[in-house]
Amino acid sequence: MKVSVITFPGSNCDHDAYEVFRSRGHITRMIWHKDHDLQNPDLVILPGGFSYGDYLRCGALARFSPIMNEVIAFAEKSGFVIGICNGFQILTEAGLLPGALMRNNSINFVCKHQMLRVESANSPFTQGIKVGSLLDTPIAHKEGNYFIDPDGLKALQDNDQILFRYCDAQGQISPQANPNGSLDNIAGIVNKGRNVLGMMPHPERSATESVYSQDGKRIFEALESYFDGGN
Amino acid sequence: MLKAKIFVELKPSVLDPQGKAVTNSLHNLGFEDVSQTRIGKYIEIVFDSSDREYVSKETTRICDSLLANPNTETYRFELMEIMS
Numbered sequence: 001m002k003v004s005v006i007t008f009p010g011s012n013c014d015h016d017a018y019e020v021f022r023s024r025g026h027i028t029r030m031i032w033h034k035d036h037d038l039q040n041p042d043l044v045i046l047p048g049g050f051s052y053g054d055y056l057r058c059g060a061l062a063r064f065s066p067i068m069n070e071v072i073a074f075a076e077k078s079g080f081v082i083g084i085c086n087g088f089q090i091l092t093e094a095g096l097l098p099g100a101l102m103r104n105n106s107i108n109f110v111c112k113h114q115m116l117r118v119e120s121a122n123s124p125f126t127q128g129i130k131v132g133s134l135l136d137t138p139i140a141h142k143e144g145n146y147f148i149d150p151d152g153l154k155a156l157q158d159n160d161q162i163l164f165r166y167c168d169a170q171g172q173i174s175p176q177a178n179p180n181g182s183l184d185n186i187a188g189i190v191n192k193g194r195n196v197l198g199m200m201p202h203p204e205r206s207a208t209e210s211v212y213s214q215d216g217k218r219i220f221e222a223l224e225s226y227f228d229g230g231n
Numbered sequence: 232m233l234k235a236k237i238f239v240e241l242k243p244s245v246l247d248p249q250g251k252a253v254t255n256s257l258h259n260l261g262f263e264d265v266s267q268t269r270i271g272k273y274i275e276i277v278f279d280s281s282d283r284e285y286v287s288k289e290t291t292r293i294c295d296s297l298l299a300n301p302n303t304e305t306y307r308f309e310l311m312e313i314m315s
Binding site for chain 1: 244245246248249252297298300302303
């Protein structure tokens with residue numbers, strides 16, 4: 001795959017993402033937010049961090065960075081985009097994903113390992129992963145409380161757009177297993193076209209041998225098999 | 232010149248954990264009559280124009296495009312004549 005990782009002022013997971021894709025053998029490029037060329041990627045990564053210092057609302061200013069015109073055009077032509085953490089916030093602000101990420105209900109910054117349950121294998125990001133599989137993935141955010149109006153939530157459920165939910169070690173979805181107050185324990189969703197993924201947990205921080213969990217790797221393996229399959 | 236005084240507020244249907252924490256602190260301070268606190272944003276924008284109709288339209292466009300997130304927030308504003 002050809003992967004372009006966008007760096008916004010304040011991004012801090014761009015190098016983690018770059019390193020994971022590079023080490024997996026992909027042609028990986030770092031793209032500055034003021035650039036106007038995505039360099040013909042198969043996949044665009046909007047990384048985690050604190051773009052523009054989270055001023056006004058998380059992602060609200062990054063959404064107007066020059067490169068976002070290209071990212072939106074790329075996504076609208078069915079290009080693959082993953083927004084991780086702050087990247088997810090930017091995708092909702094840009095209107096590429098529905099809903100919004102609000103302040104955690106605890107008001108605290110939450111930084112810990114968190115279990116996710118895979119809720120749908122019907123996406124290039126989760127194909128081949130059995131529904132109900134648990135992924136141990138780090139979270140680190142203060143604004144990860146997913147919110148959408150009742151009609152929007154119903155549409156997400158009806159269209160099978162919820163890919164990951166927060167759960168406990170036994171895979172139970174419960175308020176106790178919800179680290180931030182997200183509606184319906186939502187941790188990650190895709191758009192209707194199933195080419196844009198937003199998730200608060202960090203798969204790129206759980207994808208190499210040097211860290212505690214390698215479960216995040218399964219998302220990248222799913223995408224790789226999608227591309228290798230000639231799709 | 233006109234100054235727009237803009238208030239961005241969370242929709243009533245949206246929980247405000249920050250406001251809830253402030254309510255708890257106020258109770259701890261002895262303000263027991265406080266039943267609810269909601270926290271929003273206050274923004275001032277100064278325009279190089281005294282045309283109220285134009286400035287009102289521009290402020291609406293600014294709020295819709297950037298200052299408020301329609302998923303979670305509402306906004307209102309008032310205009311005020313100021314000396315340049």
